[in-house]
Amino acid sequence: MKKWVGLTLAALLLAGCEKLDQNVQQMKKRFEEEAVVKVKTVKAYTVEQQEGLTQEISGVVSPLKELSLSFGRSGQISRIMVQKGSAVKQGQVLAALDTSLFQQEVTAAQGQVASASIRRAQALQGPEQHELETQRLQVEKARQNAAKAAEEHAQAKILYANGAISKDELDRQALADKQAALQLQEQQIRYDTLRQGADKLEVEAANAAVQQAHVQLSRAQQEAADALLKAPFSGIVASISQTESERTGPGQEVLRLVDTSGWLVTLQVDSSQIGSWQTGKKVIVKAADGSEAEGVTTFVAPVLDTSTGTYPVEVTVRDKAEHWRGGMAVTCVYEVKTEGSLLVPISSVGVAEESYYVMKIDDNSIKKAPVVVGNLYGTFYEVLEGLEPGDQIVSSGLSYVVDGEAVKVADE
Structure with a gap:
């Protein structure tokens, strides 16, 4: 009986040991599986030198170039020489106003220039010979009149002294003598002036008249030119805003080039x-x-x-x-x-305490490494210090990994 009980106890102990061993194996297997699960999978980026990014x-x-074209003055559009889509050359006339009135103004201004030029030429030439001869005769006549008046005045003095004429008659003869002398002096001055040639004041007045006439002509010509719409550059007529016979004004778009x-x-x-x-x-x-x-x-x-x-x-x-x-x-x-640089994705760079860092991957674990970054090129940072070509770093999700953690690289 005791022997049977001992065998039974031995069997129970053996069965218990076997079950305990199974439990231990299961726990070990579960621990290993949990350990595997704890290894995070990350995406990696291999640092390389980039050229010609x-x-x-x-x-x-x-x-x-695109320009709205308009006339420089008001008027009625007489003709539009182009159509929408026409190719034009620089300086080509595109449209015109009615120029009949402008041409009349130009013709009148040209006549004023011609008249003023003739007057200036005459002023520069001075008096003609017949004018000099006429004035010389006037001086001679005035001299004779002055001599006669002086003689009559002298006789009047004698007569007055003898009581033959009154004091009023003597004064009349004296005044006539004085006026004749003044007339001779005026005619002599005019004759001397004519002999000197062109008068400076007359020449200056003639020059001013010519300049004024040219100003009027330039204004008339400019107004006539403003009646023509020319292409400032070669191009294509994109649109035409007005039609022939329509009235237009300065700054009002006629067409677009x-x-x-x-x-x-x-x-x-x-x-x-x-x-x-x-x-x-x-x-x-x-x-x-x-x-x-x-x-x-x-x-x-x-x-x-x-x-x-x-x-x-x-x-x-x-x-x-x-x-x-x-x-x-x-x-x-x-x-x-253009030159070789180390560029890494923005998502692979973190910021901590005003400094930059990346997570390097080394032997299935990660390590926090400080870096110095340069310019930002699109979605890439330029790395100046802290990385070498061939280094592997975590490309994204830096907030989900910690320094020293075991990782598994999924892909690049």
Whole structure:
């Protein structure tokens, strides 16, 4: 009986040990599984040197030149020489006002110039010979009259002394003598002046008259020129706003001219990219139809446009782009870095206590590493210090990993 009880106890102990061993194995297996589960899976980015990194930004196309054309004065449109879509050359007459009145004004002004020029020529030439001879005769006549008056005055003095004439008669003879002498003096001065040649005051007056006549002629010619609407540059007539026989005025648009020999692409560049843009930099411009053209950066705004929060940039395209139209959207591809640089995604860089860091991956564990960053190129930071080509870093989700944690790389 005791032997049977001992065997039974031994069997129970053996069975218990076997079950305990199974429990231990199960617990060990569960622990290992839990340990595996705790290893986080992360996405990695391998640091490499980048050359010729490009960025793309969308813009809007507009003609190189676009101008609203109007006459310089009021009038009735007599003729429009072009149609919508016409190709015109610089200086070509596009439309005209009724010029009949303007031509009359020009003709009248030309006549005034001719008359003033003749008067000036006469003033410069001085008196003619017959004028000199006539004036000499006038002087001789005045001299004779003066001699006669002087003789009669002398006789009157004798007669008055003898009581033959009154005092009034003597005074009358004295006045006549004085007037004759003055008349001789005036005629002599005029004769001497004619002998000296052209009068300076007359010449100056004649010159002023000629200048004034030329001013009137220039004004009339300008008014006639304002009656013609000419193309300031070669281009395409985009629209015609008025018709023949319609009355128009200064500044009132008659037609619109555009220059499609080149295109201007307007971009709005944010502050993270504006540092890459420089005047004179080449840009590849792509249209939606697949066509491409080379452009040059011709303007980079020095200040921020507060209404958009961006910097306006202009790219001029001189290449032929026949299928392009004003207002169409294009994509500009530009190179942001030409020399080799280490660039990492923005999502792989963290900020702690005003310094930057990345999470390096080394032997299936991560390590927090400080870095010094440079410029921001689109969605990439330039790393100046702290990384080497070939380093692996966590590409995103930095808030879900900690320094020293075991990780498993999913992909790059």
